[in-house]
Amino acid sequence: MTRPVFIAKTALFCARGDSPATVASALWNGECSAGQRKLGERAFPYFGLPLDEANWIVRAEQALRQVAGQLGPLPPETPLFIASSSFQIGHFEQLGAPFDLPLATASFSQKIGEWMGLNGAKYSFSNACISGFSALDAARSLIAAGLIDDAIVLGVELANDSTLAGFAAMELLSRTAGRPFDARRDGLVLGEAVAAVHLSAKPATWRIAGLRTGLDGYSTTGPNPDGSRIADVTVNCLNDANLKATDIELIKLQAAGSPATDLAEANALRSVFGQRMPPLISLKPGLGHTLGASGVAELAALLACLDADKIPATAGFSKVDPEIALFPMVERSTEHIERALLNLIGFGGGLASLIVERHG
Amino acid sequence: MINLTAVLSQSSAPADLPAAVRAALGKPLRRAAPLTQLALVGALACLPSERRQLPTALLWQSTSGPRLETLTLLDEVCSGSAEPMPYDFLATQPAIAAAQIQSFLPGLQTATHLPLDSEGSANWSLLLSLAIIWLDEGRCAQVLCAQLDHTADAASGHWLALSRAPLENSLAGLHLAQDTASEQLHDRLPDTPDVPSRLADWLARNDNATLSLQSPAAMRRTVEFTRL
Numbered sequence: 001m002t003r004p005v006f007i008a009k010t011a012l013f014c015a016r017g018d019s020p021a022t023v024a025s026a027l028w029n030g031e032c033s034a035g036q037r038k039l040g041e042r043a044f045p046y047f048g049l050p051l052d053e054a055n056w057i058v059r060a061e062q063a064l065r066q067v068a069g070q071l072g073p074l075p076p077e078t079p080l081f082i083a084s085s086s087f088q089i090g091h092f093e094q095l096g097a098p099f100d101l102p103l104a105t106a107s108f109s110q111k112i113g114e115w116m117g118l119n120g121a122k123y124s125f126s127n128a129c130i131s132g133f134s135a136l137d138a139a140r141s142l143i144a145a146g147l148i149d150d151a152i153v154l155g156v157e158l159a160n161d162s163t164l165a166g167f168a169a170m171e172l173l174s175r176t177a178g179r180p181f182d183a184r185r186d187g188l189v190l191g192e193a194v195a196a197v198h199l200s201a202k203p204a205t206w207r208i209a210g211l212r213t214g215l216d217g218y219s220t221t222g223p224n225p226d227g228s229r230i231a232d233v234t235v236n237c238l239n240d241a242n243l244k245a246t247d248i249e250l251i252k253l254q255a256a257g258s259p260a261t262d263l264a265e266a267n268a269l270r271s272v273f274g275q276r277m278p279p280l281i282s283l284k285p286g287l288g289h290t291l292g293a294s295g296v297a298e299l300a301a302l303l304a305c306l307d308a309d310k311i312p313a314t315a316g317f318s319k320v321d322p323e324i325a326l327f328p329m330v331e332r333s334t335e336h337i338e339r340a341l342l343n344l345i346g347f348g349g350g351l352a353s354l355i356v357e358r359h360g
Numbered sequence: 361m362i363n364l365t366a367v368l369s370q371s372s373a374p375a376d377l378p379a380a381v382r383a384a385l386g387k388p389l390r391r392a393a394p395l396t397q398l399a400l401v402g403a404l405a406c407l408p409s410e411r412r413q414l415p416t417a418l419l420w421q422s423t424s425g426p427r428l429e430t431l432t433l434l435d436e437v438c439s440g441s442a443e444p445m446p447y448d449f450l451a452t453q454p455a456i457a458a459a460q461i462q463s464f465l466p467g468l469q470t471a472t473h474l475p476l477d478s479e480g481s482a483n484w485s486l487l488l489s490l491a492i493i494w495l496d497e498g499r500c501a502q503v504l505c506a507q508l509d510h511t512a513d514a515a516s517g518h519w520l521a522l523s524r525a526p527l528e529n530s531l532a533g534l535h536l537a538q539d540t541a542s543e544q545l546h547d548r549l550p551d552t553p554d555v556p557s558r559l560a561d562w563l564a565r566n567d568n569a570t571l572s573l574q575s576p577a578a579m580r581r582t583v584e585f586t587r588l
Contacts, residue, residue, distance in 0.1 A: 002497070039443065040443060042443075077577065077578055078578075079576070079578050085453075087475075089430065089434070092434060093434065093437065093438055096438060097434075097435065097438065097439055099431055099434045099435070099438075101427055101430060101431060101434075103423065103424065103427070103479050104423050104424075104475075104476050104477055104478050104479050105422065105423070105424065105425030105426075105427060105475035105476065106425075106475035106476055106477040107477050107478065108477075109477040110477050110478065120576065120577070120578050121486075121576035121577075121578050121579070122477060123474060123483060123486055124474060124475045124476070124477055125472065125473070125474055125475075126425070126454055126455070126473050126474075126475050127455045127471075127472055127473055128453060128455040128456075130455075134472045137472075138472070138486065138490055141490055141493045141494065142486075142489065142490075142493075142579075144493075145489075145493045145536070145581075146580060146581070147489060147536070147579050147580050147581050148578050148579060148580065161437050161438070162430075162433055162434060162437050162444075162449075162452070165436075165437045165443045165444055165449070166433070166444060166446075166449030166450075166452070167449075168443050169443040169444050169445065169446045169449055170446045170449070212470075212499075213470045213472070214469055214470050215458055215459060215462055215468060215469060215470050215471055216459070216462075217458070217459040217460065217461075217462030217463055217468075218459075219459075220450055220453075220456045220459055220460065221450075346455065347453065347455070348453050348455035348456040348458075348459055349455065349456065349458060349459030349462070350455055350458075350471075
């Protein structure tokens with residue numbers, strides 16, 4: 001048995017707003033301001049959630065309940081697929097030494113289930129930046145095969161110093177702004193998000209036409225610059241969707257402003273799409289790179305943009321890098337999009353492509 | 361019907377892992393966290409060299425995850441100079457394990473890590489369901505499913521290898537069967553971290569023809585093993 005899998009509803013809470021529609025509107029208006037997060041002597045731009053609460057766990061509950069409210073009432077037994085790269089590490093930072101970490105890494109997922117009013121099966125995914133699409137892949141596979149009918153896929157990435165410090169220590173962060181594909185790009189800007197996608201076997205406006213994940217072991221911090229593994233995953237995704245490259249009308253890039261990863265992604269796109277490159281956008285200059293939540297958060301934001309036929313310009317891009325020789329959209333568009341490809345390229349070698357297609 | 365081609369349970373003292381890696385590779389694996397070493401030793405033990413080029417997916421779960429490494433990182437970040445040593449941060453990222461073993465397992469195409477939310481439970485039902493679905497749809501030729509854990513005192517790896525094609529040494533068949541929870545016609549294996557060793561026990565006995573794995577209530581089908 002295999003059946004189509006639809007996106008029944010999305011929810012999103014991030015620096016740009018408290019629903020997919022408000023985020024889409026903010027992106028359309030070019031909003032891309034970030035706050036700041038200090039780390040010792042250094043400060044980095046950071047896209048934090050607009051929440052004043054100082055207690056980490058109370059703040060997390062507020063964010064999760066906000067997203068649960070957007071989803072509306074759900075049968076409590078609905079399976080929950082949780083994607084995060086950091087879970088509740090910020091909570092333990094706040095509690096301080098001695099760090100009383102639970103014996104089960106993802107124990108935070110139980111709390112998330114409680115806050116969302118879901119007491120059915122819970123599965124956690126921690127695959128760095130592609131965690132969200134890994135979770136979507138699993139949920140979609142089970143629905144397509146008829147094992148379940150509905151699933152909530154949740155991306156959660158909440159503020160913590162450990163991730164910021166780790167990325168800073170490896171000099172992967174920009175001190176100014178994310179500039180996808182731009183000649184002046186100098187690193188990522190991190191952010192927080194909680195986002196959810198309700199997947200269902202019941203027909204809805206959008207369906208997941210293709211989804212494939214991959215792995216590039218070239219290095220632990222970035223893909224092969226030739227982009228060959230990324231291209232393989234995109235081609236696998238097109239095959240899964242039974243589509244040709246020319247069927248894709250818009251690409252939501254991974255592009256976060258990383259000098260090496262942006263180049264690898266551009267090389268991959270050139271090898272798959274050749275001279276017929278679809279319009280390209282990156283949402284990260286507006287949302288930040290929300291790591292384990294980024295797949296679900298950017299999917300929710302993009303669908304809201306496409307539902308409104310309002311594709312935002314990519315902030316932060318102004319100067320073409322001759323080595324990349326591709327450029328994201330710098331003008332807004334009201335083009336009606338039927339099919340879009342979303343790319344994720346993860347720290348640690350994870351790769352993922354997803355294609356959404358309008359239904360009916 | 362999908363084929364079960366390897367059932368493996370390994371345990372060792374964490375200090376012995378580097379030697380196990382050296383024995384498997386003939387050389388040390390530099391800058392590899394214990395979970396990476398466990399993944400490498402187990403994956404190579406499950407797959408003979410002639411099968412390491414085949415398109416492979418790795419689905420692995422862990423209760424401990426990189427808990428010890430996370431404690432080190434927290435200590436550095438919260439009590440130290442704010443920025444950790446890069447390797448100490450990398451060691452907290454479980455996704456890296458797959459990238460580090462890909463050069464020894466060239467067919468490894470994708471890997472998913474599922475941290476567990478409670479002690480004593482596991483997601484073998486999900487891992488094996490996904491493996492069966494992906495093998496049936498031809499996404500890959502083989503899937504490795506694993507539970508990897510390490511503490512200060514012990515390191516363990518429990519593995520099941522599944523293949524789309526039947527092999528000479530296939531141990532059992534498996535498929536997704538209609539879940540008839542009310543029927544207790546045969547044993548039902550609890551979904552715990554040691555499913556592979558329990559499965560090995562069942563294979564060693566010669567009693568029931570089939571064995572089902574407990575699955576969450578929401579799942580309409582359950583993983584069923586069948587003797588060949």
